[in-house]
Amino acid sequence: MGLQKVLVVGGATFDALIHLPVLPGPLPQTIHSCGFHETVGSTGAGKALNLSRLGLETTLHALIGADDYGERIRAALQVPNLHFRYDIDPQGTERHINLMDGAGRRISIFATRSSEEPRLDLAKFQPLIQESDLVVLNIIGYTKRLIPLCRQYAKPVWTDLHDWDGRDPFHQAYLDAAAYIFMSSDNLPDYRAVMAELIGRGKRLVVCTHGREGATAATAVGEWLEIPIIPAYRMVDANGAGDSFMAGFIYGHLRGYALKKCLGLATLCAGLCITVSELAYPGLSPALLEAAYREHYGAES
Template sequence: MGVKSKKIFVCGGVSYNAVITLPEFFKPKPQTIHFCEYNETIGNTGAGKALSLSKLGFETLLHTLIGADDYGNKVKSYLNQPNLEVVYEVDPKGTERHLNLLNSKGERISIFTNPNSENPIIDYEQYKRRIKSSDLVVINISNYCRNFIPVCKALNKDIWTDLHDYDGINIYHQDFIDASDYIFFSSENIKDYKLFMVQMIQAGKKLVVCTHANNGATAYTQKKEWIYEPALLDFEFVNSNGAGDSFFSGFLFAYSQGKTIHECMKYATIAGALCVNTNELVSENLNKRKLETIYLEYYQI
């Protein structure tokens, strides 16, 4: 008998993005740029996590906002995947859109050309049953998602969140920080990421993980153990779009199987490496067998 798939509830944004990849960011002066890579595809952290989690075998429920427009139809087509159920509210502002500028270092500048509605009218209580039946709950930092926090807390559900490029002081993130039990974030904009990680564990968080793009990732545990995992740099770099979400999902894949944090960081690193090897939000090669194969290749002695 096979192991039963874990159920996971993901709340987060979905967008249809224009992605421009450059060798390096241009200097702030008038100019014409002739050479770049351009792609239009689904984006945003709700989509990135839901797609990668479903590819790794989780029974995934994504709650999101989608506009009643052509971009929304494209997004729904992308999200029509095995193991993924999408429940969405129609956003009167239309489907969220971003312009993402990426460089060869894995850095990103995101311009929200059409943000989603910050406080749509939603009956959050109707999702109690679905959240209660989930083994894991991921609350992303789209503004409307903070309204799911009281529902999760009433059900005594642990919350996983991703603060992305949090700078250490932006009050926008505070509700998500206070509510979450497991925190992921990037060291990109924060002055002292290790200090923040220590503060979070002291505040009662169960785990904090910080990613450093192509410089790897660091975890800090309740046992006050630092775990650093270097990036896998053997994979051809295409762009970094979605790599953090795939890293997150790779970690959860291993965590849900009872792996150690050391092992989880390695699986996460593999998933992130697969993502930077594609133009899409999630690698078409991402699956459980692929993760296990690469794990054996790189980490088994």
């Protein structure tokens, strides 16, 4: 079966999602009707919920407040295979307001922010890292402090750079630490050159997603693969699709599947996610994902 324990560090919020036909322009206005939904959000929760539903023993660490929103996050993360570890942030639970349009585009507003330098007992992370087969470090400020422990225990680091522009120095620590890098091409018009440069720096895998245009992957052994989206999945809410994509890929990777199948599973996982207003498709399971793969891609591994 392969590796089975994943540690995800950073990223649990409580979000308000507002669905509009089109994103509002920069003018004073009143919008009288919209879709509205509140749910747990952020990149760590999204990855952890998908990974746990795919049968991987998943630990998520995040910051939450000693408030009602923190309690709602705790309740939402009480699911099989998911172990939620947290520290209390004196600034309270981070909250986002996400404006979403019918094409899946998003404007994210940080209504509150978590602490940049929270007080943490790093010793408690040692067993979590030591027992995990891979570590996902999300680009949440405090997670950088765990990079030395990942190196100490020789754990492969995966990271998600989201809409990195290829220059922002905030991402440098993650670029240096991670052997497996995911990102989007939103701010990278020359994304293939950036991917090639990262592979040249010794990265084992670089994956760049393009929204409705699919994704591109490159590996250290010279593979380059493109994969389109599956248009059969009807868009309801694109929030969390990137995290679902990465979780589906990790699931395939830990099962020892070839790059092509890992990309297909990732695409399917993201496709299922956009059909619901949650971070992970409620019925997601290994059996469902494998059956969907056979339906859309055939039986090859």
